[in-house]
Amino acid sequence: MQTNIEESIKIYGKKIDDLLKEIIPPDRDDFLSEPIWHHLKTGGKRIRPAICLITCKELGGNPDEALHFALAIEILHNMFLLHDDIEDEDTMRRDQPTVWVKYGIANAINSGDYLLARAYHSILISPIPSDRKLKLLEIFNLTYEKTVEGQALDINARGVADYTVEKYLKLVRLKTGYYLACGMVGGAIVASENFEGTIDKIWALGKLMGPAFQIKDDLIDLTVGKGRGGVIGSDIQEGKASFLYAYTSEQAENNDKKSLIEIMTKQREETTDDDVKHVLDIYNKYGAIDHAQQYADDLIKQSYVIIDKIPTNNKTVFKDIANFMAQRMT
């Protein structure tokens, strides 16, 4: 089934891209089109909207009716990237200068704001009945709001001394969980009038998959790197409050904890390669990497329990999506 999901992503990706060009026309002379398409052109695999459409279809709905909502999720994703790049002071994304670097902070903030307006617009013109449209607007707005709440915790979690796994989980459930679940919830709403029993379960799924996805992402940074020229440990350089950092902070003895916090609170440009290596050694000493792997796998297993409670005959699609997301989504 995994292959089918990849196949579907390709097919739906084309539909999403076509509608994207309609909702946000390129080459307009308005100081918005240019910075936004500078960003959009850098790529993106349209996984989030595709998962919305797959869910809708597998639950018996017409994915064309969910297309505008699916696109809104994709636009929201890109809006967050624009604002996050400013907030994190990231200068490069997919080998291109970020929007704020190329067009200035003012244009980057404002372009993000514009994307959000077009995301709501896309839902507002969806070809579906009013009651379901309102429901879609509700879950979309909830997702937007919760993701912003998670981002607030993230911004203020860099190099915090008393960081815990509990704080980490709260952050990623907000910042990643709603976001991952929202497309599936929307797909379910478009597919059926009797969605109430389904959507609660999908939100619960998000609360498990969000952390699972994020922990895998944290691990990728320590193994193959996050695609920033093969650099390993950029989260450590940035002082990002990863699962590894949270877990080790709780487990480590005083001396190790002190070293850890000292390095994680350093400015990015002051963190040396030896510092990164030292943090990795501390992580290994307390078995943080194995523990993280185990923890993420447990979350996926727990998500299967939730999926089994979803009132649908097609549970396989949710399991496939859960696996796909945890393994492949970056």
Next chain:
Amino acid sequence: MQTNIEESIKIYGKKIDDLLKEIIPPDRDDFLSEPIWHHLKTGGKRIRPAICLITCKELGGNPDEALHFALAIEILHNMFLLHDDIEDEDTMRRDQPTVWVKYGIANAINSGDYLLARAYHSILISPIPSDRKLKLLEIFNLTYEKTVEGQALDINARGVADYTVEKYLKLVRLKTGYYLACGMVGGAIVASENFEGTIDKIWALGKLMGPAFQIKDDLIDLTVGKGRGGVIGSDIQEGKASFLYAYTSEQAENNDKKSLIEIMTKQREETTDDDVKHVLDIYNKYGAIDHAQQYADDLIKQSYVIIDKIPTNNKTVFKDIANFMAQRMT
């Protein structure tokens, strides 16, 4: 009648403030409440939401049903202030450091994003039927989007050499026009099922009142100042593309135009008091100030013509609001 509007603003202001505290609770430990209330506590006269409620009542509706929408307008207004202060690099607002200065750019952007989520939320929980709720969401989103489009022009209009009155009007119709009209349009939608004939006229009114309001605001900067410690000509220091600048750019002879552009493109901190005085002299030489006053008054007169076409027995309220806004709103 003018006194009645001021009286209504006071009464409705209290209701708005109470609901604001419900929708955005102060003193939450979430890194959002604190920066947002740092900003909200600096004041604001709640004129925009009050005008929504006045319109609703005068058109025969129940203003309590419009309260959530009115609040959304107020929240949107504050969201723009948060983001604009970063974009314009303004360090002080109402004698307090701006949010980005006190809490950093990351928290300021994210707090603005959160405000927007809560504005949509406020509309989504309005106690009104679904079809009207959707209509309110549509006009709110349109207003948000057009204001952002106007801001894009504004960000990129500083010290532009070939600035014209036409460009100025396009900018302020987008950035100020929708915004001023939106509360009235929403009030009309809540008041009546047969709002179609009314709302087109109110949008048209916004396209006249937006520039009228903005031109008055441009003039205030040259007479009593904008409340920044009595400083006259801060728009000139900032190189802001005001009506005066647009008009004089078109009228001035080559030498004057050259001086004008030279001063307006200087960095704020490099603009001397003599520079400001020189620009004021050029404005006066071409009668820009009198022309601006006349132009704004003509826009108000044109707005009366539109108001006379609004299918309601109570046209006085719109004329009072138009006058009030053009004269008092800052």
